[in-house]
Amino acid sequence: MAQIENVNNQVTNANEVKPFNNNEDMEQVDAAMKQQAVEEARKKLAEKKQFLVDNTDAEANIKRSAETNVRKAEKEYLEALKNVEMPTTQVEFWQVTDETAERMTITKQKAEIIIATSDYSMAVAKTNIELGKELITNGKLEKAPLFVTDANLFYEADIQLKDLNGNIVEKGTPNVYVPVDTANGYWQWATYHDYNLNAIIKEEEPLTIENVRIKEFASLQEFALYRGVNNVLSRGFNGLEKAGNAALATQHEFFNKVFQKAIELKANISVVTKYYNLGKTLKSKVWNSATLGVVVDNFPEYDLTIGDKIITTLTDKGFTSKAIKSRYVIDAVSKLANHTPEGQKQKIGMDEIIDVLNSLSEVEVKGICEISLNQVEDIYYALRKRYMEKHNAKNEEQAA
Numbered sequence: 001m002a003q004i005e006n007v008n009n010q011v012t013n014a015n016e017v018k019p020f021n022n023n024e025d026m027e028q029v030d031a032a033m034k035q036q037a038v039e040e041a042r043k044k045l046a047e048k049k050q051f052l053v054d055n056t057d058a059e060a061n062i063k064r065s066a067e068t069n070v071r072k073a074e075k076e077y078l079e080a081l082k083n084v085e086m087p088t089t090q091v092e093f094w095q096v097t098d099e100t101a102e103r104m105t106i107t108k109q110k111a112e113i114i115i116a117t118s119d120y121s122m123a124v125a126k127t128n129i130e131l132g133k134e135l136i137t138n139g140k141l142e143k144a145p146l147f148v149t150d151a152n153l154f155y156e157a158d159i160q161l162k163d164l165n166g167n168i169v170e171k172g173t174p175n176v177y178v179p180v181d182t183a184n185g186y187w188q189w190a191t192y193h194d195y196n197l198n199a200i201i202k203e204e205e206p207l208t209i210e211n212v213r214i215k216e217f218a219s220l221q222e223f224a225l226y227r228g229v230n231n232v233l234s235r236g237f238n239g240l241e242k243a244g245n246a247a248l249a250t251q252h253e254f255f256n257k258v259f260q261k262a263i264e265l266k267a268n269i270s271v272v273t274k275y276y277n278l279g280k281t282l283k284s285k286v287w288n289s290a291t292l293g294v295v296v297d298n299f300p301e302y303d304l305t306i307g308d309k310i311i312t313t314l315t316d317k318g319f320t321s322k323a324i325k326s327r328y329v330i331d332a333v334s335k336l337a338n339h340t341p342e343g344q345k346q347k348i349g350m351d352e353i354i355d356v357l358n359s360l361s362e363v364e365v366k367g368i369c370e371i372s373l374n375q376v377e378d379i380y381y382a383l384r385k386r387y388m389e390k391h392n393a394k395n396e397e398q399a400a
Contacts, residue, residue, distance in 0.1 A: 049073075078201055086167065089114070090111075091111055091112075091113055092111075093109045095214075115163070115189050116169045117161065117162060119159075121178070121186070131289075132190075132191030133191055134292070135292075143211045145213050146182075146185045146189075149178055149180055151177060155172075161176065180226065180227065183231055192207055240259070243269045246259070249290065274327065274331070276304055276306075306350045309350075310350070313357045317357060320369045336380055336383050336384055355390070356386050359386060360386060
């Protein structure tokens with residue numbers, strides 16, 4: 001924290017000597033104020049943590065209040081850290097110093113650098129970062145090379161750069177590098193940054209980004225061509241591949257069933273998921289965690305027997321393979337199953353819908369399979385009409 005105090009002192013002295021007379025003065029004071037906010041947030045968090053420690057044996061309501069105050073202070077500290085301009089990232093540069101056909105010698109050197117991005121950088125979603133924070137500490141993550149290039153390549157083309165907190169990094173700022181995005185690494189810079197901010201808050205050791213290599217380009221066009229050649233065929237798992245990996249990694253019955261049935265039907269994984277997940281898909285986080293072998297807490301309710309019954313019934317009744325593999329039939333079935341008829345308190349339910357499907361005539365099945373426009377709503381209407389006929393007939397029989 002000595003650095004923060006020095007900056008604050010410099011600003012105080014500057015204020016004593018002369019008033020603000022240019023943008024540079026304002027920027028320096030603004031940066032110093034942000035650092036001061038960080039220090040104040042740090043002290044406040046320390047106070048809240050100490051209060052919690054001092055009241056370990058206090059009444060439950062006091063302890064809960066203290067815990068809430070700690071979380072609030074952590075959030076404020078995080079926001080203050082995110083406002084700091086030009087945060088540095090600790091990296092370990094790897095450089096090939098000697099290479100023959102049989103051997104390569106690499107020297108490693110740690111450095112504090114500023115990572116900057118431009119409008120041309122690959123976008124990183126919040127889900128990338130949240131999942132990424134689990135991956136970067138996973139021992140199975142391959143530490144493949146992460147390439148960066150000197151920021152001057154962008155400054156010379158008058159392209160604006162921003163640090164990982166979103167602040168503009170002015171031309172001439174030393175030790176600024178721009179990631180050379182690859183399918184494997186574009187998300188890692190933002191992820192390490194977010195992880196290390198939280199490490200500061202938790203008073204833990206920040207992570208160092210290993211195997212970082214500097215790559216030089218003669219022009220931005222060469223930079224773009226390099227990214228294009230190395231990324232154009234890169235991709236993550238497709239739906240079926242993700243389901244297969246989830247099945248192997250978790251050994252969970254749901255993922256095994258969905259994967260095997262998708263292969264059997266040659267159907268989209270999201271459609272098959274709906275059959276076994278009561279008409280719903282799974283969130284990306286659930287899939288992504290499963291590919292890592294983790295079944296999330298509060299896993300969605302599912303029923304493998306119901307899924308099998310629906311598919312078997314549709315097949316036995318003569319529904320075409322195309323209809324079974326499309327989302328329209330299962331979406332209409334799910335919509336009707338979740339419908340609560342007027343005057344009743346319960347939803348119709350899947351068991352009742354299976355009875356409705358079993359009662360369809362050959363003509364009705366053919367008609368449903370041939371619906372081509374408003375497919376979900378029209379199939380839903382046809383099934384609901386059949387349900388009402390069946391339900392009314394049952395009421396008449398009971399009345400008689």
